[in-house]
Amino acid sequence: MMIRSTNHMAVVIPAAGTGQRMNHTVPKPLIKLEGMTILERTIRRFFDLPVYEM
Numbered sequence: 001m002m003i004r005s006t007n008h009m010a011v012v013i014p015a016a017g018t019g020q021r022m023n024h025t026v027p028k029p030l031i032k033l034e035g036m037t038i039l040e041r042t043i044r045r046f047f048d049l050p051v052y053e054m
Helices: 039-050
Strands: none
Touching: none
16 A cells, blocks of 8 residues: 655745845845855755654
C-alpha cells in the first residue's frame, strides 16, 4: 500500500519598495548587500528555518 502526502505549504515573502531612502535607483529587494540581493538573503533565511509538521 502506497500513501502519498498531499500536504503543501505556501509562503508569501513581501518584497516591495523603491529604495529611494537608501539612495538607489533599483527596487529595494534587488539592492545588493555584500554580493547578495536583499530578496535573495530573505529567501535563504527562510530555507534555513526549521520545518515543523502540523
